[in-house]
Structures are given as C-alpha cells and as structure tokens.
Amino acid sequence: MPRVETGACFCGAIAATMDGEPFWICYDHDDDCRRAIGSPLTVWVGYRPSQFNLLRGAPKAFSKTPGVIRTFCPDCGSSIGYSDEGLPDELYLTIGFFDKPEGLRPQAHAYWDLRLPWVDFADKLPRIDRYSRKRDAKFGNPSDR
Ligand SMILES: [Zn+2]
Numbered sequence: 001m002p003r004v005e006t007g008a009c010f011c012g013a014i015a016a017t018m019d020g021e022p023f024w025i026c027y028d029h030d031d032d033c034r035r036a037i038g039s040p041l042t043v044w045v046g047y048r049p050s051q052f053n054l055l056r057g058a059p060k061a062f063s064k065t066p067g068v069i070r071t072f073c074p075d076c077g078s079s080i081g082y083s084d085e086g087l088p089d090e091l092y093l094t095i096g097f098f099d100k101p102e103g104l105r106p107q108a109h110a111y112w113d114l115r116l117p118w119v120d121f122a123d124k125l126p127r128i129d130r131y132s133r134k135r136d137a138k139f140g141n142p143s144d145r
Contacts, residue, residue, distance in 0.1 A: 007097040011076035014057030026132045030111035037079045040116050043095035043106050108132045
C-alpha cells in the first residue's frame with residue numbers, strides 16, 4: 001500500500017494528507033527559518049506539491065523574501081510549508097505538522113554554518129553549509145536578495 005502521512009496544525013483547523021514517499025528530509029539551521037518558525041532549527045519534509053492534499057482549512061501565505069512563500073495557520077500560527085521559486089516543484093512541510101513525525105528521518109543538515117553555537121549532533125549525516133538541494137542559479141540565494 002502506498003505511504004500516506006497525515007498532518008494538522010496545532011488547533012486542527014488545517015489538516016492534510018501527504019501521499020507517497022517524501023523525496024527529501026533535512027535539518028535546517030538557517031536564520032530565516034529560525035525566526036519564522038520560532039525554533040533553533042527545524043526539519044523540513046520535502047514533497048512534490050501534487051502529493052499534498054488539503055483536507056480542511058486554508059493556510060495563510062506570507063512572503064518576506066522574493067520568491068519564497070511560507071504558509072501557516074491563520075488561527076493558531078503553526079508553521080506549515082515552505083516553497084521557493086528556486087526549488088521548482090518542491091514543497092517543504094515542517095516536521096511539526098505531521099501526526100507521526102517519528103517515521104520521518106532527516107538525511108542531512110542544511111545551513112550547518114548558521115547553526116547556533118550550542119547545537120551539537122552526534123549523527124553521521126552530511127553537514128552542508130548552504131541549501132542541501134540544488135537550486136536553480138538564476139534565482140540567486142534568498143539571503144542575497
Ligand atoms: Zn491552527
């Protein structure tokens with residue numbers, strides 16, 4: 001049976017299913033996400049937008065960096081998604097959105113150079129100082145825009 005993950009925001013107003021396997025899961029230590037999410041780091045779970053099926057609610061979208069859209073619940077404020085025109089056909093969902101996050105194991109650390117100085121991991125995962133995904137160079141890097 002194909003894998004289906006379920007997710008919801010903190011208040012439950014927004015819920016979705018994610019069909020099939022995520023193509024990428026990574027820790028993210030970057031400062032924009034730290035501030036947007038309110039956590040020292042997060043884990044992003046990457047899907048194709050077509051794998052995301054909204055069951056209820058309407059996430060609100062916010063963009064501070066051109067080309068980057070973050071979504072969240074307008075009622076409870078839970079962060080939900082991240083999309084970026086430099087990463088076409090990729091939708092990242094916060095690990096906190098998932099009902100069963102224990103089954104979603106990160107594969108790498110992204111923006112390792114921006115980690116907080118007291119963040120320490122004993123894992124053997126790749127530590128990448130920038131995006132862990134190949135970005136379309138024509139869009140530049142969000143931090144440079
Ligand atoms: Zn909510």
